[in-house]
Amino acid sequence: MRNLFAMARRIIHQIVRDKRTLALLIIAPLLILTLVWYIFGAKASEPNLAIIHYKSSDLLPAFKSADYERMSPLQARQSLADKKIDAYVDLKTPVKVHLEGSDPSRNGLAMSKIQKSMQAVQQINVKKMKTELTGAIQTQQKTIQAQQQTLRQMTEVMQRYAPSALATIMQNAPKGEKPHAAAAPEKVKLDVTYLHGNDDLNTFDSFGPAMVGIFVFLFIFMIGGVSFLRERTTGTLDRLMASPIKNYQIIWGYMIGFGLFVIVQSFILTCYIVYVLNIYDIGHLLDVLIIVFILSFSALSLSILLSTFASNELQMFQFIPLVIVPQVFLSGLFPIDTLPGWVRALGNLMPIHYSTEALRNIMIRGTGFSGWWFDGLILVLFSIVFIAINILVIRASRPVVD
Amino acid sequence: MNVSYPVKGEHLHKRFKNQIVLDDVSLTLQEGEIYGLIGPSGSGKTTLVRILLGLEKADSGNVELFEQRPTLNAFRSLGYMAQSDALYNELSAYQNLDFFASIQGMGGKEKKQRILEVAKSVDLEKDLKKNVAQFSGGMKRRLSLAAALVHSPRLYLLDEPTVGLDPMIRRNIWTLFHYLKGKGATIIVTTHVMDEVAQCDRVGLLSEGKIIAQGAPRDLMAQYGVPSVEEIFIAIEKEGAKK
Numbered sequence: 162m163r164n165l166f167a168m169a170r171r172i173i174h175q176i177v178r179d180k181r182t183l184a185l186l187i188i189a190p191l192l193i194l195t196l197v198w199y200i201f202g203a204k205a206s207e208p209n210l211a212i213i214h215y216k217s218s219d220l221l222p223a224f225k226s227a228d229y230e231r232m233s234p235l236q237a238r239q240s241l242a243d244k245k246i247d248a249y250v251d252l253k254t255p256v257k258v259h260l261e262g263s264d265p266s267r268n269g270l271a272m273s274k275i276q277k278s279m280q281a282v283q284q285i286n287v288k289k290m291k292t293e294l295t296g297a298i299q300t301q302q303k304t305i306q307a308q309q310q311t312l313r314q315m316t317e318v319m320q321r322y323a324p325s326a327l328a329t330i331m332q333n334a335p336k337g338e339k340p341h342a343a344a345a346p347e348k349v350k351l352d353v354t355y356l357h358g359n360d361d362l363n364t365f366d367s368f369g370p371a372m373v374g375i376f377v378f379l380f381i382f383m384i385g386g387v388s389f390l391r392e393r394t395t396g397t398l399d400r401l402m403a404s405p406i407k408n409y410q411i412i413w414g415y416m417i418g419f420g421l422f423v424i425v426q427s428f429i430l431t432c433y434i435v436y437v438l439n440i441y442d443i444g445h446l447l448d449v450l451i452i453v454f455i456l457s458f459s460a461l462s463l464s465i466l467l468s469t470f471a472s473n474e475l476q477m478f479q480f481i482p483l484v485i486v487p488q489v490f491l492s493g494l495f496p497i498d499t500l501p502g503w504v505r506a507l508g509n510l511m512p513i514h515y516s517t518e519a520l521r522n523i524m525i526r527g528t529g530f531s532g533w534w535f536d537g538l539i540l541v542l543f544s545i546v547f548i549a550i551n552i553l554v555i556r557a558s559r560p561v562v563d
Numbered sequence: 564m565n566v567s568y569p570v571k572g573e574h575l576h577k578r579f580k581n582q583i584v585l586d587d588v589s590l591t592l593q594e595g596e597i598y599g600l601i602g603p604s605g606s607g608k609t610t611l612v613r614i615l616l617g618l619e620k621a622d623s624g625n626v627e628l629f630e631q632r633p634t635l636n637a638f639r640s641l642g643y644m645a646q647s648d649a650l651y652n653e654l655s656a657y658q659n660l661d662f663f664a665s666i667q668g669m670g671g672k673e674k675k676q677r678i679l680e681v682a683k684s685v686d687l688e689k690d691l692k693k694n695v696a697q698f699s700g701g702m703k704r705r706l707s708l709a710a711a712l713v714h715s716p717r718l719y720l721l722d723e724p725t726v727g728l729d730p731m732i733r734r735n736i737w738t739l740f741h742y743l744k745g746k747g748a749t750i751i752v753t754t755h756v757m758d759e760v761a762q763c764d765r766v767g768l769l770s771e772g773k774i775i776a777q778g779a780p781r782d783l784m785a786q787y788g789v790p791s792v793e794e795i796f797i798a799i800e801k802e803g804a805k806k
Contacts, residue, residue, distance in 0.1 A: 396649035
């Protein structure tokens with residue numbers, strides 16, 4: 162036990178005395194997250210749109226002048242080419258849309274705006290049909306009234322000359338039903354409800370949980386890996402091996418030393434994005450911290466393992482494109498449902514994938530323990546496997562009888 | 564008489580890929596002697612020390628520490644100093660010694676006292692609070708030696724302990740070795756410096772993975788009829804050429 166704490170204490174001393182590393186671990190993630198927050202959290206600007214051939218069109222009311230500039234066809238084409246507008250709508254029937262098209266996100270914005278206007282267009286069309294129908298019905302009603310007038314006169318005549326025949330006719334006549342009251346006009350606007358989140362949820366809110374995982378993993382991976390690598394290259398590991406310290410004490414000493422530090426780091430990081438950047442979070446802070454903590458354990462144990470295969474710092478950093486970058490892409494930052502099976506299987510082997518899932522459940526869906534225990538468990542399993550391999554690797558290089 | 568053997572290596576073989584590093588090396592140290600392991604670089608000195616320590620596995624052969632298979636417990640009585648300084652640069656000298664003393668099971672007042680004592684013996688007591696990163700090469704070397712001494716082991720394995728030190732400090736360190744020997748410690752030291760060889764009780768000459776000669780320096784010089792240990796290598800080579 163004493164050896165374990167001596168190891169842990171030494172690692173904490175090392176981190177605390179190395180101000181640069183300390184700054185990297187704490188300030189760098191905050192800085193990058195702030196940047197990401199600005200980039201993804203900003204509301205997208207309104208698309209610039211125009212209409213042409215509007216003068217003779219009765220669809221004009223659907224395209225408010227605040228949203229759509231009025232242009233001549235030539236003007237519109239020119240502005241589109243100059244990227245002054247994102248799209249223009251040709252109001253000649255059938256209605257046509259011309260998009261600038263080079264930026265998919267702008268395309269999407271323009272299209273969703275135009276589609277909203279098209280709903281108004283439909284309303285206009287419906288109204289037009291309604292007035293036409295009402296006209297037709299009114300003429301029919303007039304005809305019917307005229308016919309009823311004739312009938313009444315005929316009945317009077319019959320009552321006078323053949324009352325018995327009239328009675329028979331009245332008995333056999335089908336009973337006319339009263340016309341239904343006109344149905345209430347249907348609402349055209351959609352009612353939208355959210356099972357999770359709300360319509361203020363922006364890209365940063367859904368990226369946030371993945372980002373927390375990625376940064377914690379990345380920085381712990383770098384610093385943990387290099388720190389253990391140095392132990393190997395400077396020869397201090399040999400000194401440890403030539404001392405009575407046990408194999409598991411070396412590895413667990415690292416885990417505890419960095420672990421205490423990770424608690425501080427993940428606490429600051431989580432508080433920052435929740436309270437300063439105001440990320441959408443309806444879950445418990447403690448749940449978030451637990452997941453981040455377990456994740457960093459797997460990052461640390463994996464980095465110690467990989468440092469075995471590196472002979473200097475550069476080689477350690479060469480693992481980043483191999484280990485970190487794929488995790489970023491398969492973490493759930495981007496949808497992976499449509500990827501080929503083997504890529505998804507690869508994603509299932511990545512710790513950040515599980516932390517993202519768990520953190521989304523906690524922060525956005527607000528589920529408690531039931532929503533993250535499984536992902537948490539898998540992260541714990543990752544760590545246990547990596548730690549076990551680490552201990553075996555050290556044992557293999559130490560031919561001493563325990 | 565009960566003679567104990569702090570270190571014993573028997574028929575050690577070691578090869579890296581195609582290169583034979585150790586070829587049937589046997590070595591027994593007697594308690595309380597300073598044993599010098601000399602030989603040109605690449606002759607397998609460091610590998611031999613590492614195998615005796617249990618840091619590396621020999622392909623075949625046996626190693627015994629204190630007359631038993633090496634155990635973690637035996638390491639408590641063993642001080643090791645590698646060719647590299649093996650210090651934590653971010654920490655102060657005191658924190659370094661404190662850590663190495665702690666993992667050797669020391670604690671409390673005893674540890675504190677011992678750290679000061681050891682620092683004094685390598686002339687670093689005024690620099691204990693400094694960061695190791697600010698140390699000169701010689702200071703690091705001395706601190707590294709102090710870290711090997713801090714738990715007062717009975718057996719020292721020192722790989723080039725005096726390399727890069729100026730003559731004054733080197734002499735002080737050898738005085739320290741004799742003092743430790745006087746207290747009953749056994750020391751195995753690898754070296755290049757020939758005037759240090761003369762201070763060893765016994766030397767082993769290692770060449771191409773073999774111990775080609777072993778004995779007290781004076782006896783060896785007499786045996787080969789040469790005035791210095793250095794020339795024993797040349798004499799043996801000549802002998803080999805004659806055959």
